[in-house]
Amino acid sequence: MESAYRTSILNWCAEIEQTWKSVRDQLDVDETKRAKWEKDFYAFKQEVEENNRFLQDVELQRSASHIYQSLSSFMTGNNESSEPHQEEVGSGVPIGGHTLPPLPYPYDALEPVISEEIMRLHHDVHHQGYVDGLNKAEKKMQEARTKGDFDLIKHWEREAAFNGSGHYLHTIFWDIMSPDGGGKPSGSLLAEIKRSFGSFDAFKKHxxxxxxxxxxxGWAILVWAPRAHRLEILTAEKHQNLTQWDTIPLLVLDVWEHAYYLQYKTKRGDYVDNWWKVVNWPAVEKRFEEAKKLKWEPF
Known part of the structure; x- marks a missing residue:
């Protein structure tokens, strides 16, 4: 009998395959690398379809993550090339071509902090819904440009803001949690937290x-502010309302009811307090190291 995680990976493979077929010939990628990716992807897909019992869920996750990262690097142009400035050019995600990233661990990996049932619904249903909504909005806006008919542009811009923010925040959210998480950050991130907030405990409390x-x-969000040259804590209602532009999210916490209600009911505070046990600080530190490179003139 297939695990729920394997079923999810199968569905993910089908979506990735559809995206690959739609963008394959548009990508400016060396044919050898493109052929290797195809070979690796279809071999992985076959192993999942055959329900290979020698592959544990965690191994499936590692393979799926590698495949997804390779595809992303093709689509953003972040791959080795002899052409100058290749990283800056890239093909990007095609209009209406966003995909659901694989969950970076099995559904039950974050228990008892977050239940398997919540993770399945949250990732496979809610996050997928934001991906679908963003893709639809982008295609509708493309259609409006083609036809020169902008009567519904306000609606589709709102849909793109809501679903796009939902997709991007959730993609960060999965990565900044880990079954081996908790504790405190280290290195330059910890130093910056102390500089910006006084102490780690003061930051955590805030x-x-x-x-x-x-x-x-909505969300609670730790961001790097390139204009202020420091960390800030923001909140957002829904995914996109009442927050601040020109900042880079580093650590995000989903406090929509679908993120905790099945397990914690009305006790959002207990969910928030327990969530710190699964924070993946190395992932947050990696985001910070990249984000802090961006600094605007302070005003």
Whole structure:
């Protein structure tokens, strides 16, 4: 009998295959690398379809993550090339071609902090819905440009903002959690947290209280502010409202009810307090090291 995670990976393979077929000939990628990716992907897909019992869920996750990262590097142009500035050019994600990234661990990996049932619904249903909504909005706006008919452009811009923000924040959210998480960050991130907030405990208290007090549904977000040259804590209602532009998210916490209600019911505070046990600080540190390279003139 297939595990729920394997079923999810099968569905993910079907989506990735569809995306690959639609963009394959548009990508400016060496044919040898393109052929190797195809070979690796279809071999992986066959192993999942055959329900290879020698592959554990964690091994499936590693393989799926590698395949997804390779495809992403093709689509963004972040691959080795003899052409100058190749990394800056890239093909990007085609209009309406966003895909659901694979969950970077089995569904039950974050228990008891976050239940398997919540992770399945949250990733496979809710996040997929944001991907689908973003793709539809992008295609509708493309259609509007082609026809010169912008009567519904306000609606589709709102849909793109809501679903696009939902997709991008959730993609960060999965990566900044880990079954081996918890504790404190280290190195330059910890130093910057102390500089920006006074201490790690002061930061954690501020972030937790902000998350608990988000009105209705939304997020708490630790960001790097390139203009201020420091870290800030922001909140967002829904995914995109009442937050701040020109900042880079580093650590995000989803406080929509679908993220915790099945397990914690009305006790959002307990969910927030327990969530710190699964924070993947190395992933946050990696994001910070890249983000801090961007600095605008301070005003």
């Amino acid at each position: 972030f937790s209280e902000a998350a608990k007090k988000v009105e209705a549904v």
